Amino acid sequence: MKATWLLGMAMMSTGAHAATREETIDAWMRDYTGQVPGASVLVLEGGDAVFQRSYGLADLEAGVASSPTTNYRLASVSKQFTAASVLLLVEDGVLTLDDPVRRWLPTLPVATETITLRHLLSHTSGLIDYEDLLPPDQAHQIHDADVLRLLEREDRLYFPAGSDYRYSNSGYALLALVVERASGQRFAAFLQARIFSPLGMRATLAREDEGPPVTDRAFGYTLVGDRWERTDQSTTSAVLGDGGIYSSITDLAKWDAVWYDDRLLSAPSRALAVQASTATPEPDVAHYGFGWRLQGRMQWHSGESIGFRNVLLRFPAQRLTVIVLSNRDAPEPYRLARQIAALWNGTP
Structure with a gap:
């Protein structure tokens, strides 16, 4: 009888704790609630969704509510x-990883001859930011090839390749082109064939004007x-x-899961991706x-672009992940995600 009573009290306590967490997160997300651009929040613990909720609207003009999909x-x-x-x-x-980028993109200038794919991946290439090269009156959208x-x-760099760190969108645009040259597929098609489809991320895609539309789009x-x-x-x-x-918290749960096994990448490749080799001056990095x-x-x-602010945090030793996706320019949700994580791991 005593054991049964203790078990019942423990279950009541756990339920109350979960309710408190939900109420706390709902309070923190109050500004995303109602007829405003919204957000979707996911907390994964041990591979299970222990909190999943969406707020506000994905499409204000059509009045479409945000959802986990x-x-x-x-x-x-x-x-x-x-x-x-x-x-x-x-x-x-x-x-x-040590291929010179000019092996795959030979039209790059001589200044880039010492840049490798490893430098592009780790933001140590010294490449000029392409955003700064756009004319002020740029009207049409540019693509990776542009x-x-x-x-x-x-024919210049910010610094010699490998000598410093500078976050580079240019480097990752070039990496998409390298994937295309090396695989013989469009980058969006490679992602679909090698990552999204095998993982069951059915609605996730790299958006192209001539490609399939984004479903359930924010x-x-x-x-x-x-x-x-x-x-x-x-x-x-x-x-x-x-x-x-484009992706959802539902599909990103599947992305998080493959960082714990060999379904997508081998253990050595996964270790390379999160190897602490490049020091940065950035806050919390x-x-x-x-x-x-x-x-x-x-x-x-994090991910910041016009109209969107997102963050994905993982604490792999605890099997804890927090994802916040939002369709508005502000606020940046990193601190919010850290607060949410602290409800489970106690780390602010």
Whole structure:
């Protein structure tokens, strides 16, 4: 009888604790609730979804509510998939991390001759930021191939390859082109064939105008004065390698799961991706791996582009992951995700 009573009290306590967490997160997400651009939040513990909830609207004009299957533009969280694509081709024996980038993209200028794929992955290439090379009156969207054309005209680097760290969207746009050259497939098609389809990420895709539409799509917004304006695309939103993937918390749960087994990448490849080899001066980023920011026990990445702010945090030793996706320009949800994680692991 006593054992049964103690078990019942423990179950009641656990239930109350879970309710408190839910109520706390709901309170923190209050600004995303109602007729405003929303967000989707997922907490995974031991591979199970212990919290999953969406707030606000994915499409203000149509009044479509956000849901766990809403697909948000991941922005720079996409870099994890670009890096994984390169590692898959390394495992295929098609390329190596120490290949000079000019082996695959020979039209790059002489200044880039010492840059390797490893430098591109770790943001140590010294490449010029392509965003700074766009003319002020740029009207049409550019693509990864346009990034290459812009860099072909820049026979200079910020620093010699491998000598420093500077976060580089240019590097990841070039990596998408390397994947295309090495695989013989469009980057979006390679992602679909080698990552999304095998993992059952059925609604995730790298968005192309001529490609399949984004289902359950969230549109991005910016608060202008006291009203939300749709700001879903910019001139750089069609560049895929650095930020063009759309996904949902439902599909990203499947992405998180493959970092614990060999279904996608071998253990050595996974270890390379999160190897703390490149020190950075960025806040909460002691090192950068391949598509992963590394800080203590945490592996993470944020994604910021016009109309979207996202973050994915992993604490692999605890099997704890927090994902926050939002379709608005502000606020940046990194601190919020850290607060949510602290409800489970006690680390602020």
